[in-house]
Amino acid sequence: TARLPLLVALIQGSRDVHIDMDFEQGIERMRHYSELTRQARHDYRKLDLVIWPETMFMLPKVVLSPGAKVPPHEEELVEDFRREFPKAVRQAAQMLNEKDAPGADVPTLFYFCTSTFDYGPDRRRSYNSALLVNENGEIVSRYDKMHAVMFGEYVPFAGWFPWVYDIIPIEGMTEGDQPAVATVKEMNFSPNICFESTVPHLIRSQVLEFEKQGIPVDVLVNLTNDGWFYGSSILDLHLKCGVFRAIENRRPLVIAANTGISANIEGSGRIIDRGPKRDPQVLVVTVQPDGRTPLYHTLGDWPAMGCSGASLLLMSAGLILSRRIGIPDRKPGIVPPLVHESERNEPSH
Structure with a gap:
């Protein structure tokens, strides 16, 4: 039986990001x-889910x-955060599920x-996490970003040289x-999360992992903070990557x-x-499963690797044949004359 579509509010604010941004x-x-x-809660009835972008929840x-x-x-x-974080999450859940609000009979979940x-016995590990909160303010799902951005979220080999993070303005993220x-x-x-949507094999492997467990993935969701790019064409590029991920996975x-x-x-x-770009807007959208099985799930990246292999073979064959039949090497930019030198000196009749 076909499932009813969900009504989802995508909250797009407009706050540029600065690396020296303070807590206030x-x-x-x-x-x-x-x-x-x-x-959004006031204007739209019966919202099923409200989604905030990456890192917009400060605590x-x-x-x-x-x-x-x-x-x-x-x-x-640490004690302040342990006290204030659950309180803020409960307040968000209460705001979305006020008894006198329109559509209060429909529980609205919060994703951020x-x-x-x-904190472990040896050190503190930092994760970039997507958390789903139910109508009671309880965290019911947690996803930790699996593909960190080089130099934005980690520095290569810094695990061997931890002092690197003491002299740079970022803290290493654990995947x-x-x-x-x-x-x-x-x-x-x-x-x-963020630029994970630019990594096709990652998204494919995540969907297939759950299919192996008998858990169908119905919708892909990207939570991202693109305020680093100040409305540049990177925003358009990131959106186009999302289009490709939807097609590849038929989700x-x-x-x-x-x-x-x-x-x-x-x-x-x-x-x-x-x-829009760099303007706040709330998008209230309807989402429904696609139901198709994509060819990319079956073949993966083998067609791309096959094309790359064929290109290398053809290039190698061309080089070998050019040596065997004696095609002379020419320096770039030098074009051979169309008329032989001996013909050029013959008198005209």
Whole structure:
């Protein structure tokens, strides 16, 4: 039986990103997104899901693993985060599920990205996490970004030389080790964060991983903060990558992007709705499973590798044949004369 479509609000704010942004600016960014969310909740009835872009929820989630050691200078801050983060999550859930709000009989779930600080016995690990919160303010799904951006989220070989992170303005991010699904009314969303949507084999492997477990992935969702690019053509490029991921997997893809370009893309690659660049806008979209099985899931990247191999073979064959039949090498830019020198000196009749 066909499942009913879901009504999803993609909250696109417009806040450029600065590497030296302080905590107060982060809180202001949260207020900006909260206002857009309240407006969406007021204007649209029966929202099933509200999605914020990457890192727009400023407060981090803190996890204390067994044997955790918190540095003395971080203890007070850790306690503040452990107290304030659950409170802020519950407040967001309450705002989306007010009893006197339109469509209050429909539970509205909240999907957002934030940092997860996991303190262990040896060190603190930082993850970029997508969290799904139910109507009671409980986290029911967590996905840790699996493909970090070089120099933006990690420095090569810094694991061997940890002091590198003491002299640069970024903190190394730990990559997640498994995909996750976020289930909303029996519809499974497969999340990816930021530029993960530019990595085709990653998205394919995540979808196939759940298919092996008998869990169908119905919708792809990209949570991204493109405020780093100040409205440049990178935003258009990122959107086009999303179109390709939708086609390759025959899954609808929704994008929640800070500063744009948020979008709702069909499994055929058609962009149904899209937001502007560097302007706030709430996109309320309808998503429904596609149901098709893509050829890319069966063949993977073998056709591309076959074409690359064939190109190398043809190039090698051309070089070998040119040597065997004695085709002379010519220097670039030198064109042989059309008339032989001896013919040029013959008198005309």
